[in-house]
Amino acid sequence: MNNWDELQESVGFTFKDITLLQTAFTHSSYVNEHRKEHLKDNERLEFLGDAVLELTVSDYLFKKYPDMAEGQMTKMRAAIVCEPSLVEFADSVHFSKYVQLGKGEEKAGGRNRPALLADVFEAFIGALYLDNGLAKVIQFLERVVFPKIDTGVFMETVDYKTQLQEIVQRDRDVLIQYDILGESGPAHSRAFEAQVVVNGQVLGKGTGRTKKQAEQNAAEFAVRQMMRN
Amino acid sequence: MNNWDELQESVGFTFKDITLLQTAFTHSSYVNEHRKEHLKDNERLEFLGDAVLELTVSDYLFKKYPDMAEGQMTKMRAAIVCEPSLVEFADSVHFSKYVQLGKGEEKAGGRNRPALLADVFEAFIGALYLDNGLAKVIQFLERVVFPKIDTGVFMETVDYKTQLQEIVQRDRDVLIQYDILGESGPAHSRAFEAQVVVNGQVLGKGTGRTKKQAEQNAAEFAVRQMMRN
Numbered sequence: 001m002n003n004w005d006e007l008q009e010s011v012g013f014t015f016k017d018i019t020l021l022q023t024a025f026t027h028s029s030y031v032n033e034h035r036k037e038h039l040k041d042n043e044r045l046e047f048l049g050d051a052v053l054e055l056t057v058s059d060y061l062f063k064k065y066p067d068m069a070e071g072q073m074t075k076m077r078a079a080i081v082c083e084p085s086l087v088e089f090a091d092s093v094h095f096s097k098y099v100q101l102g103k104g105e106e107k108a109g110g111r112n113r114p115a116l117l118a119d120v121f122e123a124f125i126g127a128l129y130l131d132n133g134l135a136k137v138i139q140f141l142e143r144v145v146f147p148k149i150d151t152g153v154f155m156e157t158v159d160y161k162t163q164l165q166e167i168v169q170r171d172r173d174v175l176i177q178y179d180i181l182g183e184s185g186p187a188h189s190r191a192f193e194a195q196v197v198v199n200g201q202v203l204g205k206g207t208g209r210t211k212k213q214a215e216q217n218a219a220e221f222a223v224r225q226m227m228r229n
Numbered sequence: 230m231n232n233w234d235e236l237q238e239s240v241g242f243t244f245k246d247i248t249l250l251q252t253a254f255t256h257s258s259y260v261n262e263h264r265k266e267h268l269k270d271n272e273r274l275e276f277l278g279d280a281v282l283e284l285t286v287s288d289y290l291f292k293k294y295p296d297m298a299e300g301q302m303t304k305m306r307a308a309i310v311c312e313p314s315l316v317e318f319a320d321s322v323h324f325s326k327y328v329q330l331g332k333g334e335e336k337a338g339g340r341n342r343p344a345l346l347a348d349v350f351e352a353f354i355g356a357l358y359l360d361n362g363l364a365k366v367i368q369f370l371e372r373v374v375f376p377k378i379d380t381g382v383f384m385e386t387v388d389y390k391t392q393l394q395e396i397v398q399r400d401r402d403v404l405i406q407y408d409i410l411g412e413s414g415p416a417h418s419r420a421f422e423a424q425v426v427v428n429g430q431v432l433g434k435g436t437g438r439t440k441k442q443a444e445q446n447a448a449e450f451a452v453r454q455m456m457r458n
Contacts, residue, residue, distance in 0.1 A: 043299035
């Protein structure tokens with residue numbers, strides 16, 4: 001089995017136009033060293049794939065978190081479609097192995113350069129979109145990207161009060177309430193204590209130097225408790 | 230005919246879920262003044278619509294300019310999906326008239342605020358996508374956005390040598406060549422003259438303080454001549 005067959009088997013799709021898949025894995029340094037073959041590098045596919053990822057991830061967040069504010073969704077999307085995350089996704093499907101690199105770039109360790117791997121991942125998404133349409137891209141993301149979102153790991157970019165709201169919103173008619181229990185200390189180093197009450201039950205307490213921070217810490221406690229269950 | 234029927238007739242689509250269309254045109258100031266009605270503002274739809282626009286415009290550029298480099302496509306996309314352009318698109322379909330605004334925002338002239346109109350345009354795209362899918366969005370853009378791209382107006386963000394290449398690329402096997410014809414003046418204010426030759430025919434000449442600038446000006450001359458025909 002050649003590399004391209006192996007790759008297609010690994011991602012679970014057969015490309016109608018195999019040159020699209022090959023182009024997605026072709027770095028400009030390889031094109032420069034093989035001028036006579038008139039190859040294309042993956043930069044245009046990366047441009048397209050980036051936009052495909054932005055939309056598919058936005059759509060997923062929009063539907064998964066029906067009450068999340070626009071600003072929070074924007075933060076989460078940025079945490080998902082960013083170099084370190086894209087590298088993780090690329091690694092999870094072993095993309096590094098299939099990249100076509102120039103010799104100089106190979107010697108310089110280019111194959112495992114984060115920016116290069118992130119570009120290849122986006123270019124692959126662009127190629128899949130052109131060859132198979134948006135529905136196939138979503139099928140791929142359902143295996144490689146969305147389960148990661150479901151673990152809640154990208155929620156860490158979102159504040160804890162919002163996280164708690166998103167968790168308990170699954171059950172309707174939930175009332176979340178924050179109480180300031182007290183404050184202490186001199187004016188220049190005041191400390192506040194807050195609690196969060198969900199449907200009448202105290203789920204967390206926290207302290208902080210502002211009321212807002214105390215509430216955040218109470219919410220964080222509640223979120224961590226709930227994640228553990 | 231009520232406003233929403235009029236709007237749907239004007240955009241050429243009937244929404245299955247009319248509340249999506251209404252939400253797209255609802256500013257947060259209106260929601261704040263009508264708390265009892267439990268309305269949603271258009272911010273989440275704007276988040277989604279922005280990503281839909283990025284993809285549909287990227288896809289269009291990718292296919293329309295098969296030889297354009299990634300960097301140039303990125304510049305063009307930024308010129309298309311930016312506030313002033315979105316306001317123009319929104320104006321061309323008279324969206325301002327249908328926006329639901331709070332009284333304070335209305336008095337402050339919010340109805341014609343560029344940022345507000347750009348947001349409404351994106352929110353409308355988000356609503357159309359949710360209600361009717363990507364194909365319907367593309368149908369709408371084929372009337373409102375893509376013809377504007379076809380006029381070449383957004384090409385102005387792209388350098389003239391690239392523009393010329395894109396124009397003549399329509400015919401295959403075209404050779405574009407730049408010659409430096411001469412230079413003059415003292416070292417501190419040198420002037421160069423260049424010409425651009427396409428398939429053996431001189432299409433433009435230009436001068437500049439660097440060779441590169443002289444070539445750009447020659448290309449600009451050629452592009453403007455060709456646009457006139």
